[in-house]
Amino acid sequence: AAELNPAVLPLDWLLGTWESDEPGEGCFPTINPFRYIETLYFSHVGQPVINFMFNAFHAESKKPLHRECGFIRVQPGTNRVAFIIAQNSGLVEVEEGELTGQQLNLQTHSLARISFAKEPHVQQISRVFQLRPDGRLEQTVSMATDNQPLMQHLHITYRRSS
Numbered sequence: 410a411a412e413l414n415p416a417v418l419p420l421d422w423l424l425g426t427w428e429s430d431e432p433g434e435g436c437f438p439t440i441n442p443f444r445y446i447e448t449l450y451f452s453h454v455g456q457p458v459i460n461f462m463f464n465a466f467h468a469e470s471k472k473p474l475h476r477e478c479g480f481i482r483v484q485p486g487t488n489r490v491a492f493i494i495a496q497n498s499g500l501v502e503v504e505e506g507e508l509t510g511q512q513l514n515l516q517t518h519s520l521a522r523i524s525f526a527k528e529p530h531v532q533q534i535s536r537v538f539q540l541r542p543d544g545r546l547e548q549t550v551s552m553a554t555d556n557q558p559l560m561q562h563l564h565i566t567y568r569r570s571s
């Protein structure tokens with residue numbers, strides 16, 4: 410295995426595979442609340458980049474739902490972090506933010522989508538990843554759409570599985 414590039418050392422706590430602990434909770438003013446399970450993979454090949462893949466499934470039927478994958482970079486010498494993300498819904502996104510201890514706060518920096526993406530269109534995403542003192546990883550995602558202001562869409566905790 411390649412040695413971890415020092416540029417991404419501040420994010421070494423993310424590396425590995427994470428499985429939702431209990432089902433995550435999804436909500437938004439315009440939809441019925443739902444429960445989901447999710448597996449996160451963070452890996453590297455020695456580049457100054459972390460590769461990631463998030464796969465979500467319906468909590469009961471286990472049907473594949475949301476998927477996203479991409480790359481994470483850190484601006485050298487700073488705590489500035491960028492996520493480069495592709496989502497299966499047809500959205501591509503750059504999120505940027507700051508790493509404080511083992512908490513990452515990210516916000517949409519730029520966003521584009523396929524011409525026939527489902528409406529309403531997402532206009533803004535903000536998310537927080539936090540490694541908790543009990544070793545669990547927590548992710549909270551908020552979004553704004555064409556017709557709703559920034560509000561929580563997802564909350565989930567994960568347990569490290571490898």
Ligand code: HEM
Pocket residue numbers: 435437439440441443445465466467474475528529530531534550552554562563
């Ligand atoms: C609905 C965006 C992640 C499950 C929606 C809607 C949007 C959206 C725009 C429609 C809201 C409306 O109709 O007003 C996103 C974005 C995500 C994300 C930007 C990631 C950053 C997830 C994940 C799951 C999920 C991880 C887990 C399974 C759902 C479900 C609905 C929904 C079940 C309602 C049914 C539907 O419209 O398909 N999401 N979502 N989403 N999302 Fe997400």
